[in-house]
Structures are given as C-alpha cells and as structure tokens.
Amino acid sequence: MRFSVISSVAYFIATGLAAALLTPAAAQIQTNSEGLTSDQVIERSGVPPSAVAAVVNDAVVTTFDVRQRMKLMLISAGGQIPPEAMPQIQAQALRDLIEERLKLQETGKWDLVVGEDEVQNDLSLMAAQSNITVDQMVDELGNAGISVNTLKEQIRSQIAWPQLVQGRYRDRVRVNEDEIETTLERMREDVSKEQFLVSEICIPVDNPSQAQEYYQGSLQLIEQMRRGVPFAVVAQQFSACTTAAVGGDLGWVRAGELDEELDNAIRTLPPGSVTNPIPSDGAFIILAVRDKRAAAIAGEPTFTLAYASADESLGNAAAHAALENIETAEVCFSRGLRIDMGKGVGFSLLENVTLDKIDERFRPFIEDLERGEQSTVIEADGAYHSAYVCDKDEGLGLPSRAAIENRIYSRQLERIGQQYLRDIERDSMVDIRSYNLTQPNG
Known part of the structure; x- marks a missing residue:
C-alpha cells in the first residue's frame, strides 16, 4: 500500500475516555444538576439489565452489552450528555454494537484476525493519554462498572474493519491528477480569502426515501448542541466520518477546499456557529466553524525534490x-526506486526545502522549475547531479499534492466502506428485539 488513510488507534476513546479518567472516581461522573451517576441515568433510561437486544446472524447483542456501551459513551463524554439525550444514546449504542458484530463477522470470513498484542498496543496508547498504566485504566473502568472487554471489542472492530476495506477496495479508488489540480487551482484562486477552523458530523442516508427522517435526526443533534452538549462529543458518538475519531476536527481549511455546497455554507458563518444539515454525497453534513483567520501571505517557496547523482x-x-x-523511478511517493537506476547512481528525497538550503551552485538550475520539471544535469565534485520537482509550495501555505491526494483518497474509500457495510447488513439477519430501547421509564 502506498499510504495509509485510516488510523487503527481508537482516538475517539483516547480523546474522551482518557480525559475522563484523569478525574478521580470516574464512576461518579455527574450528568445533570440532580447529581445522577451514569448508572442512575441508565436505570432511568429503561434499558433492562438482562435481555436479548438484538440477534446479528449467529451473534447475540444483550442489553448488558448496550448498558456497558452507554456507560462508556457517558464517561468518554465527561458526563456532558444531558438525560433527555439518553434515547439517542441508547439507540446509538445498540446501532454501534450491531455494526461491530457485522464488521467482525465479515473480517472473520476473510481470515483477518486482530491479535491481542494489537489491542494491547491501543490500550497502552489510550492509557498514556492520561499518564496512567493500562492496569490503572482497567481499574478505573471497573470502578465505573465497565468491563475492559467491551472496550477491547470496540478496538478490535476499529482495527480490523479499515484493514479489510483498504485491502479489498483500495485498487478501486482512483485519484487522478485532474482532481488534485482542480482542488489546488480552486485553493489558489481563493487564497486571498479567509481560512476556517472546521469540525464536521456526517450522517449517512442509507435509504434515500427516508432522507427527511435523517434530516430530522440531524436537527435533533443540533438541538443537543444548543442545550450544551459539545460538538466534539456529538461527533464522536454519532458521526460516520473518520474524523469522528478526533471529535470531527477537520483542522484549518481554505476557501475552495471543501465541496462547493459545504464551502458556501462556512464562508458566511461567524466563529462559534454551526450549519444546518447540508446534503452532500449521500449524507447530511453538519459543520462547525470554530475560528477564522486571514489568508496566508505569500512567502518563500519550498520544494520537495527527487535528487539523484551518478559517479x-x-x-x-x-x-x-x-x-x-x-521521474519514472517514482521516488516522489514511494520513498524508493521502483526500477534500478544502475550501479554508481544514488538517490534521495529532499522534502520541504527552501532555496537557501540548496547548494548555491545548484540553485539557478532549480529556482525556476515547476512541479513535474527536472533540472539539467549538473557536473560538480566528480559527479553528475540532477533534481526532479515532486512538489512546490508557492509560499502560500497550501497543502502538498500528496496531502490533497490522501484526503480525496480517504473520502472515497470511506464512502466505499459505508456502502460495503450497508450491503453486508442488507444480506444479514439482524433481528432487533421488541423491548423499548428508545423510551425512558416514566
């Protein structure tokens, strides 16, 4: 694989659960002004302690599993989910568990097994977020009434599924030069405009005939945020985008970088605002503009060069x-030659170098080159030298072509993964039992 687009580490837990575990007595996280603990909130929610919640092919999801997941969600949210949002938390917990069962069943068919060492590595990274050991984290979870096994299953699914999707479908994803160039040109044209610090929530519309229902559900998420639930918490629990792992954070984006309908929406929003649900690529997208800043001022160009020399x-x-x-050796992306350039020929990739870092004897041959151009052959120090421009940043702070390619690739693969999961679910037996998951007790 040329590059990886999806991290296997469960950052959506690390950013929420790890922070929560820094608080002493995590089991006593307050959820409202009544001082209710997570256990008390779940008792009020109406989820029975022991029953079958769903059957997924030959696997059973119990209400105990649902309750465990709800506790994990409450703790990872730092107790910031209001009790009135519990019906959505219940439904989301069950939905997540069903999807995890489907994903693990499918990865099992392809003999893709996640080793215990991989799971432990993720647990170690999560514990390190809180400057505690894995054993201490397990103890804190136990104090909150959560078995570490519920977290392990979640991690196992999150590691296995991206590997399967990439392994099966990466060759179907084609990011052509025109797409990258079009994105860059749009960004260059808009470079004089503001930049936006953006977060996103993606709600896939699995059935177009139910689009209005999905829209109303998206509005309910916005209403939760108006009541004080942080955008990042909602994104972690409900968004289908890979950015859910980091609370929906897209980072700084420039005008023209997002799809047109999304780009138009954020341009008019003041910082701290959230858009209404926007239809885009078979989903409803909710964007938050966290901050704005002036456009980058053009500065000194930087080059990424494939350099080679011959004795x-x-x-x-x-x-x-x-x-x-x-050029044909493809040093730029693969970090190594795909063909043998011959005995006595050396190469290297020089990334993000400014002209002042280049030997002054070679600068005149490189400074006027554009991406995709190669210098003439230069004789110096008993060798022949040449450089090929893999990438060139005009000093406007634009992302590299590789970064843009990676983003487009990731988006396309994400959509394929969502459709793959929907196809699996359609061909599976998923029986959700009739007990009321969505209405709290009176």
Missing part, C-alpha cells in the same frame, strides 16, 4: 541516460 566514472552519456530515469 563521473560512468561517463557523460551513461550518466545522462541514468539520471533521465528519475
């Missing part, structure tokens, strides 16, 4: 012939 002993003609292979 003078090769002779002029042979050295020139060898160095002409820099």
